[in-house]
Amino acid sequence: MSYNINSIKMIISDIDGVWTDGCVYIGNENYEMKKFNVNDGTGVALLRVSGIKLALISGRKSVATELRAAELKIEDLYNGTLNKIIPYEELKLKYNLKDSEIAYVGDDLIDIPVMEKVAVPIATQNAVDLCKKASVHVTDKQGGEGAFREAVEWILNEQGRLEQVILKLKNKVFEQK
Numbered sequence: 740m741s742y743n744i745n746s747i748k749m750i751i752s753d754i755d756g757v758w759t760d761g762c763v764y765i766g767n768e769n770y771e772m773k774k775f776n777v778n779d780g781t782g783v784a785l786l787r788v789s790g791i792k793l794a795l796i797s798g799r800k801s802v803a804t805e806l807r808a809a810e811l812k813i814e815d816l817y818n819g820t821l822n823k824i825i826p827y828e829e830l831k832l833k834y835n836l837k838d839s840e841i842a843y844v845g846d847d848l849i850d851i852p853v854m855e856k857v858a859v860p861i862a863t864q865n866a867v868d869l870c871k872k873a874s875v876h877v878t879d880k881q882g883g884e885g886a887f888r889e890a891v892e893w894i895l896n897e898q899g900r901l902e903q904v905i906l907k908l909k910n911k912v913f914e915q916k
């Protein structure tokens with residue numbers, strides 16, 4: 740599979756199985772909990788500094804996902820969307836992007852239709868085999884263990900910008916102190 744990683748202007752990611760371990764904890768009165776890895780939040784910060792846009796498309800409607808996206812100030816969240824092609828096409832129109840300018844991080848069957856369209860499809864280590872076959876890169880980490888950040892760092896490294904972006908992020912953090 741041939742791709743141009745330097746053309747990437749947006750990363751779209753699934754949530755469950757990528758940002759989380761794929762487990763959902765439901766307690767009394769339908770109280771839901773998910774475990775998010777803070778390293779993925781650093782991945783979001785790296786994207787902001789790099790100028791690469793981010794969108795999330797989750798097949799499962801979840802208040803926990805909404806809260807995490809709001810905490811990280813992620814504006815483009817499609818929550819509870821099984822047909823991910825619809826929001827994918829909306830995002831392309833909104834930001835005037837082509838398939839060749841988008842990367843996608845996924846782990847399961849409903850991610851494959853988008854993965855087959857984007858320039859740089861990425862699967863997590865815990866992804867189903869068909870998802871891995873549709874990808875150009877598989878993370879070493881599993882979902883919920885910083886796989887999203889690893890995907891971001893891989894893209895920035897392949898673009899030759901990782902060190903520069905990390906330095907910018909460090910400087911930005913020190914400016915705030």
